[in-house]
Amino acid sequence: MSRSAINPAPYNPRSISDYGRKQLARSLSKFGLVETPVWNEQTGNLVSGHQRLSLLDKQFGFPGTDYSLEVSVVNLPLRREKELNVWLNNRAAQGQFDQELFLDFMASEPDLKLEDLGLNAVDLDFDFGGAGAFDAVLEREKKESDAIQSTVEAIKKRKKQYRGDDNAEPEQDADYFVLVAFGSANEKNEWLKAHKFPPASRVIARSEFEAAVRGEASA
Numbered sequence: 001m002s003r004s005a006i007n008p009a010p011y012n013p014r015s016i017s018d019y020g021r022k023q024l025a026r027s028l029s030k031f032g033l034v035e036t037p038v039w040n041e042q043t044g045n046l047v048s049g050h051q052r053l054s055l056l057d058k059q060f061g062f063p064g065t066d067y068s069l070e071v072s073v074v075n076l077p078l079r080r081e082k083e084l085n086v087w088l089n090n091r092a093a094q095g096q097f098d099q100e101l102f103l104d105f106m107a108s109e110p111d112l113k114l115e116d117l118g119l120n121a122v123d124l125d126f127d128f129g130g131a132g133a134f135d136a137v138l139e140r141e142k143k144e145s146d147a148i149q150s151t152v153e154a155i156k157k158r159k160k161q162y163r164g165d166d167n168a169e170p171e172q173d174a175d176y177f178v179l180v181a182f183g184s185a186n187e188k189n190e191w192l193k194a195h196k197f198p199p200a201s202r203v204i205a206r207s208e209f210e211a212a213v214r215g216e217a218s219a
Contacts, residue, residue, distance in 0.1 A: 039071040048088040
């Protein structure tokens with residue numbers, strides 16, 4: 001259908017960080033639009049796929065140039081449409097990675113890098129509760145390690161200190177971090193929102209923070 005017939009849902013509660021947007025753009029570049037957006041013919045609203053659509057808009061120069069894309073069509077009243085919008089993005093309903101199977105998967109493709117999968121060491125820490133089991137995977141990518149790896153090591157050290165099983169001095173652990181203080185919780189939340197970080201963000205990788213600051217400086 002024509003892009004001009006699709007209305008992004010004004011209530012859509014989802015957002016994406018600059019880093020996440022770059023990862024999504026990489027996926028679209030490598031594989032194309034393999035997961036079609038969902039469109040509701042009753043309302044004309046896009047139900048799912050807002051971030052993908054915004055990247056396609058940029059690629060094709062919309063609204064200056066209209067273009068066609070394939071969509072999945074539903075026929076729902078607005079209330080049911082809103083329910084589906086959240087269900088399609090509900091992590092609890094999407095399953096999770098199995099650590100053993102994921103390790104086997106990585107071992108089966110020795111040349112495959114986390115970057116090829118749109119992942120980094122921080123993702124491993126959050127998805128598996130610690131990246132320790134993936135030391136072999138991270139080691140083979142050591143030459144590409146960056147600030148994100150340093151962030152994960154800091155997270156691991158902090159967790160060990162809380163458990164009391166690490167003899168490292170607190171000063172060593174603190175060397176991995178820079179604390180950014182805001183005037184108030186509201187000011188912090190507004191900054192996170194303005195730069196498209198999740199509102200519950202506690203740790204931001206150096207690369208993401210620098211990208212946000214550069215964008216802020218150029219505004």
